[in-house]
Amino acid sequence: MSTETSAPPTTERSARDHPGMRRAFPGGRTTLGLITPLESFTGDVPTMANHLALARAAETAGFASLWVRDVPLLVPGQGDGGQLFDPWVYLGALAAVTEHITLGTASTVLPLRHPVHVAKAAASVDLLSGGRMLLGLAAGDRADEVPAFGLAKTDLPTRLRDGWAYIRHLHDSPGDRHASPLGELPTGSSLLPTPAHGRIPLLMTGRGGQRLEWTAAHADGWLYTALEPEAQRANTARWRKLTGEPGSPRHKPYAQAGYLVLDEDPRAAPRRLPQGWRMGREPLLDLFKTYEAGGVDQLMLNLRFNARPAEDVMGELASYVLPHFPSPGTGG
Incomplete structure (x- = not known):
């Protein structure tokens, strides 16, 4: 039987004060993040050429965060291969070549991994990066990879719920016994290393098969897919009702992830793109301001489908769009 409980208020405050959270989600305004690979590519497999230099360029430009993806297997017809590399190995490399930008998983497919390993890996990245690690968790959306894990x-x-409770216990209650369907942690056992700033924030990606009330009670934030502004505003309103407005003690961030195809014509009108946005920078800026007014704390951008190099798209965003959505310093 799981020992899952709601997080106490003092622990929630420590999550909000985490340096990675403060940079990614300063509260009351929107920031921009990037989803790896930082590459425009066709097919399912990126080249990962010059990828660490592009990560450094994203940090220098002022993007708030870099998000890696958990893709254990490439299943035909069920999405691309992410950044190819194991997310934890890749986060270690990113921690070594960057200094300030928030690093996060979007997301770790928790049911396919044991929570002790996830908790240890996340704490390791948090410590190695100086407290920049955010742990996005999901139930997964590629049904054909699930049988490979029995x-x-x-x-x-x-x-997902059992693993979530296990990670919370390892980070928040070292030395205490924990009984779970996923294993029993004996009294006196503790996780090494300990996170750099106490609790590592846990963020839900998508629904995870849970009721929104469960996510609001247990997660430190919610990462969701790109929606049209009216639908997004309704979704954010539901979240704010459960977790509070920016500036309130209960506030938890809401982020929206989507593909972005930036037209070379700065005035190019919006065109339909499933789970994302396709247009020139001028209407894009107006759209992103609409999302900001609707309560989105971060827009997480995947540049995969651009015809021109992702480096060029990043540069245009940095010059014309990013100044309207500045990210604070580390504050750490």
Whole structure:
């Protein structure tokens, strides 16, 4: 039986004060993040050429965060291969070549990993990066990879909750016994290393098979897919009702992830792109301001489908769009 409990208020405050959270989600305004790979590519497999230099360029430009993805297997027809490299190995490399930008998973597919390993890896990145690690967690959306782990799709929501509680315990209650369907942690056992700034924030990606009330009670923020402004505003309103407005003690951030194709014509009108945005920079700026007014704390951009190099797109965003959505310093 799981020992899952709601987080106490003091622990919630420590999550909000985490340097990675403060840079990514300063509160009351929108920031821009990037989803790896920082590359425009066709097919399912990126080249990862010059990728660490592009990560440094993203930090220098002032993007708030870099998000890596957890893609254990490339399953035909179910999405691309992410950044190719194991997310934890890749986060170690990113921690070594950057200094300030927030690093996060969007997301770790928790039911496919044991929570002790996830908790240790996240704490390691947090310590190595100086407290920049945000742990996005998901139940996964690629059904055909689940049997490779000896699981059924119906197992995932329960395993997500049990794994979530296990990670919370390891980070928040060192030395205490923890009984879980995923294993029993004996009294006196503790996680090494300890996170640099206490609790590592846990963010839910998508629904995770959970009711929104559960996510609001247990997560430190919510990462969701790109929606049209009217639908996004309704989604954010539901979240704010459960977690509070920016500036309130209960506030938890809401981020929205989507593909971005930036037209070379700065005035190019919006065109439909599933789960994302396709237009020139001028209407894009207006759209992003609309999202900001609707309560989005961060827009997480995936540059995969651009015809021109991602480096060029990043440069245009840095010159014309990013100044309207500045990220604070580390504050650490």
